[in-house]
Amino acid sequence: MYNISIIVLNYNSTEDTISCVNKINSFAGGYHIIVVDNCSPDNSFDIIKKHFKGDHNVDVIKTDSNDGYSSGNNFGIKFAISKYNSEIVGIINPDVVLSNKDNIDVLAKILMSNEDYGIIGGRTVNYDGNDSLWCSAWDIPTNIGILVNLSNALHNRQILTHIEKVSDNLVQVDCVGGCYFLAKTEAMKNVDFFDEGTFLYNEENILAIRMKRAGYKELIALDQKYLHNHKPDSKGRISLKEAVAGSPASYESKKYMVKKYYSKTLLPLMWLVEQSNKCYGFIRYVYRLIKYRK
Numbered sequence: 001m002y003n004i005s006i007i008v009l010n011y012n013s014t015e016d017t018i019s020c021v022n023k024i025n026s027f028a029g030g031y032h033i034i035v036v037d038n039c040s041p042d043n044s045f046d047i048i049k050k051h052f053k054g055d056h057n058v059d060v061i062k063t064d065s066n067d068g069y070s071s072g073n074n075f076g077i078k079f080a081i082s083k084y085n086s087e088i089v090g091i092i093n094p095d096v097v098l099s100n101k102d103n104i105d106v107l108a109k110i111l112m113s114n115e116d117y118g119i120i121g122g123r124t125v126n127y128d129g130n131d132s133l134w135c136s137a138w139d140i141p142t143n144i145g146i147l148v149n150l151s152n153a154l155h156n157r158q159i160l161t162h163i164e165k166v167s168d169n170l171v172q173v174d175c176v177g178g179c180y181f182l183a184k185t186e187a188m189k190n191v192d193f194f195d196e197g198t199f200l201y202n203e204e205n206i207l208a209i210r211m212k213r214a215g216y217k218e219l220i221a222l223d224q225k226y227l228h229n230h231k232p233d234s235k236g237r238i239s240l241k242e243a244v245a246g247s248p249a250s251y252e253s254k255k256y257m258v259k260k261y262y263s264k265t266l267l268p269l270m271w272l273v274e275q276s277n278k279c280y281g282f283i284r285y286v287y288r289l290i291k292y293r294k
Contacts, residue, residue, distance in 0.1 A: 002108045004182075005032040005080035006090040009072045014044045016094035018051055024092075025057055027101040032084050033058045036076040039066040059083070069178070070194035070203050077188060086185055088112070093179040097227040106224055107182045110170065118187035118216025119207075121176035122224035127231050134160045135228070137173035137220050140208050143266050150254055150270060152247060152277045169223040175208035176218045179228045187216050197260065198253040209261050237292075243285035246277040 006024055010017040021033050035058065037045040045062045052058040063075050073091055080086040088108055098104065103122055111120045124135040138158035141149060145159050164172040191210035194203055211218060251274045258266050 001030065002088050002112060003032075003084060003086050004029075004088045004090060004104065004108060005034055005076075005084055005086040006092055006104070007073055007076035007080065008033065008035045008092055008094055009038055009069065009076065010035055010040060010044055010048065010094055011038045011066065011072075012040045012042045012044060013094040014040075014042070014047050017044070017048055020092065020094045020096060021052065021058060023098055024104075025055070027098075027104065029101055029104060031057065031090075031104065032080060032086065034076045034080055035060045036072050036079075037062045038068075038072040039063055067196065068199035070198060071196045074193045074196060077185070077193060081185055081189075088182055089185055089188065090182045091178065091180065093228070093230070095229045096180045097229055098180075099224075099226050103180075103224050103226050104182070107221055110219065110221060111182055111184060114217075116215065116217050117184070117219060118191075118211045118214075119176050119181050119183045119218040121181040121218075121220050122226050123220060123222050124177060124179065124228045125225050127227070127229050131225060133163070133171075133220070133222075134158055136177050137163075137218075138175050138177075140174040140212065141205060143262065146254060146258065146262070146266065147269055147273050150247065150250060150273045150277070153280045156247075156250070166219065169221060171220050171222065172217050173220055174212070174218065175204050176220060178204040178207075179230070180226060187211065187214070190214050191216075195260075197256045199249070201250045201253040202257050206257055206261065237288070238285070240282075240285055243281040244278045246274050246281065251277075 008017055008020055017035060024033055035048055049060040052060055061079060063072055077089050080089055107120045111117050121136055123131055125131040126135055138160045139162045148154050149156050162174045166172055191214050195206045
């Protein structure tokens, strides 16, 4: 039995967070579950804290400010280390539904079986039933990969080519998706946790770069499936301002990543791609106007 803490980062996701924690609690695995409310403005913290009052398996804590995914998860990880001296931390989104106890215990056993293993995830099943491996993992982006992933016209494609078979149901990959994974706390300490320079997007890429540089491997257990019940945001009709905004959040996080971990010579090309995103948005906006007027 390993000392495992599961971090659930909440932001305006009260129902999903409570459901996620209840599911993990139902496994009776003796896990420490730490809900980190990232300064939700919808009273999530009070509701969740009240719901789990008296449950000794669950800690409900709150950040001082919402500084993004990396900062919020680091807050939870450091709490787990300080309070429980956890040897494994799990990072899980509120909209993830684990299949059973093996999604935690089997992954933990594999993770601790080799000192070079730093992170392990299962096989993601999307809300539409898609369980292609690219839903669970991808390559650390090359220069071309960064440009392709930034492009809205190319649908922000992730690239997955670096797959090494370890055993029948275990593969090594560059980067495990961030909706659910287990990590050794020792490894997280050695890479200085998540890089808090991004607010949203590219957290997994940066963590994978740090893990690889420190000599750790990332893995996917193919037989450990779980549901990521995240449905794309359907805004319906959008304004012209929204259409030509490009992808500012993704662009800013990629700029930070490139400045710190890649060559800055890539930045002008990224700027051109972001301008093309704005043009692409305008063209799609005009197309929708013509289509819906018919």
